[in-house]
Amino acid sequence: MGYAQLVIGPAGSGKSTYCSKLHEHCTTVGRNIHIINLDPAAENFDYPVALDIRELVSLDDVMEELGLGPNGGLLYCMEHLEDNLDDWLTEELDNYLDDDYLVFDCPGQIELFSHVPVLKNFVDHLKRKNFSICAVYLLDSQFMTDVTKFISGCMSSLSAMVQLEVPHVNILSKMDLVAKKKDVEDFLNPEPQVLLSELNQRMAPQFAKLNKSLVELVDNYGMVSFVPLNLRKATSISYVLAQIDTCIQYGEDADVKIKDFDPEDED
Numbered sequence: 001m002g003y004a005q006l007v008i009g010p011a012g013s014g015k016s017t018y019c020s021k022l023h024e025h026c027t028t029v030g031r032n033i034h035i036i037n038l039d040p041a042a043e044n045f046d047y048p049v050a051l052d053i054r055e056l057v058s059l060d061d062v063m064e065e066l067g068l069g070p071n072g073g074l075l076y077c078m079e080h081l082e083d084n085l086d087d088w089l090t091e092e093l094d095n096y097l098d099d100d101y102l103v104f105d106c107p108g109q110i111e112l113f114s115h116v117p118v119l120k121n122f123v124d125h126l127k128r129k130n131f132s133i134c135a136v137y138l139l140d141s142q143f144m145t146d147v148t149k150f151i152s153g154c155m156s157s158l159s160a161m162v163q164l165e166v167p168h169v170n171i172l173s174k175m176d177l178v179a180k181k182k183d184v185e186d187f188l189n190p191e192p193q194v195l196l197s198e199l200n201q202r203m204a205p206q207f208a209k210l211n212k213s214l215v216e217l218v219d220n221y222g223m224v225s226f227v228p229l230n231l232r233k234a235t236s237i238s239y240v241l242a243q244i245d246t247c248i249q250y251g252e253d254a255d256v257k258i259k260d261f262d263p264e265d266e267d
């Protein structure tokens, strides 16, 4: 069984930076992880790239040869990855051991986790290869300063959650940039009733029913929960990692093995 994080979220939400700091952190604590770049448009990396989609397909070539723009080119590259799951990816993944922990740094094009099926098929492929996988959705805390932005962030995360159908952890990134922590903390675990009354205050009265449905939707999916991440603090990184590990049951097998030999169980 392998373990994997699929790091997603809007463009610029801090995915690649998170991957690099996570790698640094794991190296410090003596934990083995491999970061895989799935962004064909990425150019500079602060982490050692274990595997790179750019070895499979070049965005520049695609744009030039097919006359596509950057966005169309990127989608083409991702679809090419999808077509090569069974050979390229499978072959490359064979280089990893059973217990390996992989982190996939994804592109930030929102369509990839809302309606284009590429990442869904990617995740299903990993599941078939016996990976325990978790989507790690990053949202920039800079944008979480009022209720309408909060709801819109929840909706984009929710569309990824519904589409990918894997355990899902929401992260509020760039907490080091937040001057007034209280403003953001109000959105980490807000009461649905509070959200609703704030939304109603912001919007014209004809939206009251819609607001109610939106808040109920967010609440029903258990979406109203974000883990703050401050990459400048090792405690924050290890807290986030622990949450994700629990989600993918990383480390639990070891416990089971120990328990198997527990003499107290033999009665």
Ligand SMILES: Nc1nc2c(ncn2[C@@H]2O[C@H](COP(=O)(O)OP(=O)(O)OP(=O)(O)O)[C@@H](O)[C@H]2O)c(=O)[nH]1
Residues within 6 Å of the ligand: 009, 010, 011, 012, 013, 014, 015, 016, 017, 018, 039, 106, 107, 108, 109, 173, 174, 175, 176, 177, 230, 231
């Ligand atoms: N202060 C601060 N800046 C951050 C943090 N994370 C990312 N940034 C900055 O935000 C910008 C975008 O970060 P990236 O890590 O490239 O974001 P990304 O989600 O990988 O972006 P795309 O791959 O383009 O979708 C960069 O200028 C980073 O330096 C953070 O935790 N704190």
Ligand SMILES: [Mg+2]
Residues within 6 Å of the ligand: 015, 016, 017, 039, 042, 105, 106, 107
């Ligand atoms: Mg990136």
